[in-house]
Amino acid sequence: MTALPTQLEREAEARGALTQREHERQAVAAHYENHPEIFSLVLDRRLAYATGIFRREEEDLETAQARKYAWIAEQLAIQPGQTVLDVGCGWGSNLLYLAEHTEGCFRGVTLSARQREEALARAKRAGVEGRVRIDLAHVEELDLPSESLDAVLFVGSIVHMHNREAIHEKVARALRPGGRLLISDCFFPVEARGDRDSAASRYIFETALGYCRLLHLSDELGLIERCGLDVVRVEDLTASYACTLGRWIDNVRAHRGRIETLAPGFPRVLQVYMTIARLSFLRRRALEYMVVAVKGKPPRPLAGGVQP
Numbered sequence: 688m689t690a691l692p693t694q695l696e697r698e699a700e701a702r703g704a705l706t707q708r709e710h711e712r713q714a715v716a717a718h719y720e721n722h723p724e725i726f727s728l729v730l731d732r733r734l735a736y737a738t739g740i741f742r743r744e745e746e747d748l749e750t751a752q753a754r755k756y757a758w759i760a761e762q763l764a765i766q767p768g769q770t771v772l773d774v775g776c777g778w779g780s781n782l783l784y785l786a787e788h789t790e791g792c793f794r795g796v797t798l799s800a801r802q803r804e805e806a807l808a809r810a811k812r813a814g815v816e817g818r819v820r821i822d823l824a825h826v827e828e829l830d831l832p833s834e835s836l837d838a839v840l841f842v843g844s845i846v847h848m849h850n851r852e853a854i855h856e857k858v859a860r861a862l863r864p865g866g867r868l869l870i871s872d873c874f875f876p877v878e879a880r881g882d883r884d885s886a887a888s889r890y891i892f893e894t895a896l897g898y899c900r901l902l903h904l905s906d907e908l909g910l911i912e913r914c915g916l917d918v919v920r921v922e923d924l925t926a927s928y929a930c931t932l933g934r935w936i937d938n939v940r941a942h943r944g945r946i947e948t949l950a951p952g953f954p955r956v957l958q959v960y961m962t963i964a965r966l967s968f969l970r971r972r973a974l975e976y977m978v979v980a981v982k983g984k985p986p987r988p989l990a991g992g993v994q995p
């Protein structure tokens with residue numbers, strides 16, 4: 688079942704694909720162009736702007752994010768020399784963790800020049816800059832040769848992209864057989880709980896974050912499957928995201944003065960949108976899932992050449 692389009696989605700359709708791409712480039716980037724120091728006061732030390740994985744409610748943010756990085760690394764199982772694309776790499780949280788813990792080659796892409804600058808500086812400090820490239824671009828304009836990538840991640844980023852069908856097709860084509868796709872993001876439950884066009888939703892999706900499009904999980908999985916990938920894992924991280932947001936809100940409160948100095952009015956934006964999002968996850972009006980899929984490999988001949 689496909690979700691009824693929200694007002695924001697209808698506006699995106701009316702703009703047309705190219706204008707919508709430019710709209711995302713500007714409206715979404717505006718949030719991430721804020722000073723990285725602000726986010727360093729709110730997020731974990733690697734600046735993950737996405738959920739951690741909490742096992743207990745009282746765990747701290749660093750523990751939950753460290754578990755998430757390790758979990759992603761395990762799912763992607765990157766081998767020496769393999770090529771990885773992190774779409775919406777932010778300040779490099781997952782990308783740099785993976786670069787530091789594997790011998791893969793990494794390409795990140797972000798809409799924010801400031802994020803790119805910060806991520807490259809962090810790559811240098813970590814001594815992995817030789818295996819890390821970061822582009823300032825919209826994913827739709829990347830030239831991705833077919834069967835050139837071993838893994839693609841979208842962590843907290845695909846929700847900003849309207850043109851999902853085309854993006855899934857592009858990424859699936861670029862994966863090698865056996866290549867992995869990992870998506871961690873927000874979805875609407877199929878059963879409508881609450882008003883998806885409420886002023887509160889619009890505040891998060893437009894005022895705070897520029898543009899967001901939440902699908903039903905089943906619709907996103909359908910797009911992945913239709914591009915020839917097998918879904919091998921789905922984890923419900925809704926409760927973890929509510930905990931993560933709780934920690935972020937505490938940090939915004941604790942550093943309100945400094946954030947206000949760096950970006951007047953921004954502490955309020957952060958606190959309001961994070962509080963609405965946290966309540967939505969607690970009430971399961973929005974859901975958070977991590978999905979792993981693999982591009983099907985052609986069947987290998989059995990030993991001795993016997994075929995079924």
Ligand SMILES: C[S@@+](CC[C@H](N)C(=O)[O-])C[C@H]1O[C@@H](n2cnc3c(N)ncnc32)[C@H](O)[C@@H]1O
Pocket residue numbers: 711715716719734735736737774775776777778779780781796797798799802824825826827841842843844847848
């Ligand atoms: C919530 S942040 C997530 C950052 C990072 N993945 C993490 O987990 O810390 C969303 C990121 O997606 C990027 N982004 C959003 N839409 C994009 C697009 N169409 N093309 C490339 N990057 C995009 C933003 O610039 C930002 O870096």
